[in-house]
Amino acid sequence: MQSREDGGDNWQAVAGQLFPQGHGIVRQGAVLSGSARLNGQPVAVVGTCGHAAIGVEVALAQARAVLDAMRDHPGRPIILLVDTQGQRLRRRDEMLGINRYMAHLGKCIDLARRRGHKVVALVYGQALSGGFVTSGLMANACYxxxxxxxxxxxxxxxxxxxxxxxxxxxxxxxxxxxxAPGPENYLRMGGLAAIWEGSAMHIALTMALHDCPRLDFRAAQGAQRGGRKLAAAIIDAIVEGRHVQAP
Structure with a gap:
């Protein structure tokens, strides 16, 4: 697998392990899109590669792929492959309102979830800042x-x-x-459902889709794992109209 310091692009190796029955994922620049078969069933695939910097074009292309999946294949599971260095730091993107493009991508993924698509994300390369927030962290579950x-x-x-x-x-x-960086810390905070170690990736993905949660349990998991001790309590207090006393 790609190391944390390796700038190489290994999406094809990852896709081959996730979908041993074959896939039709196409790369266009830094954007991945297409379909694959998992246990004989079709899934849609959307993602990025090559430590992509998320500019307006990349955000729109991912959003388009998610919208196409909803239109053409209602209810089909969507797999997000995440490898991003975060928001592209260019004046052009800032002037065009990159924050709105990235928000649009996040809203499209949220809409897919609301329409019954199981959305599972896998960070296989990098995942930084807004590029991660509006993709992997918008999934039902992120690994x-x-x-x-x-x-x-x-x-x-x-x-x-x-x-x-x-x-x-x-x-x-x-x-x-x-x-602190690293998947272990995001697991403690509840941002990740699990780290896939020592198991066949297609089996891990099959189980992730089977166990795909419909509700957001990340704050509760963060409290249970000791990574985010107050988020769940504050969320519950807001819902119930209570006051939370900080420790």
């Missing part, structure tokens, strides 16, 4: 390979923006998964 590189932001960049000393952030990262 990752052990060597996936997942983080909100690199600590040096976080230090420059927040003006918190890097040494302090590194210290916080040792005990708080919110600050």
């Amino acid at each position: 990752a390979l052990p060597d996936a590189a997942i983080r909100v932001m690199a600590l040096p960049a976080m230090s420059r923006i927040t003006r918190v000393p890097l040494e302090r952030l590194q210290q916080l990262a040792t005990g708080h998964p919110v600050f």
Whole structure:
């Protein structure tokens, strides 16, 4: 598998392991789309490759693929393959309103879920910032390979923006998964349902679709795993109109 430092594009190897019965996934630039067969049943596939930077064109192309799946194949499971370095940092994209394009992608995935499509995401490369939030984290459940590189932001960049000393952030990262990179920390926070280790990927995907949750249990899982201790309690309090006392 691709290491966290490897910039190579291994989507074809991943697709071959996920869909040993064959697939028709096509790459157009940094965007993946098409269909595949899993246990004899068709699934739609949408994703990115090559550590894609999500600009307006990439966001629109992914959204189009999700909308096409809803129109042409109602109820068909959708598999999201995630490999992104996050939002593309260009003036052109900012001036065009990249935040709205990315929000559009997230809304399309949410609509697919509401219309009965099981949406399962797999981080097989990188997953950073908004590119991850509006794709993998919008799925019913998100999984990752052990060597996936997942983080909100690199600590040096976080230090420059927040003006918190890097040494302090590194210290916080040792005990708080919110600050720390890696799939293990996102598993603790509930962002990932599981890390696929030591099992055939097509079997793991079959089980993920079978167990696909209809409700969002991530906050509760984060509390159970000790990664997000207050999110679930705050959500429940808002729903019930109660006040939450911070510890």
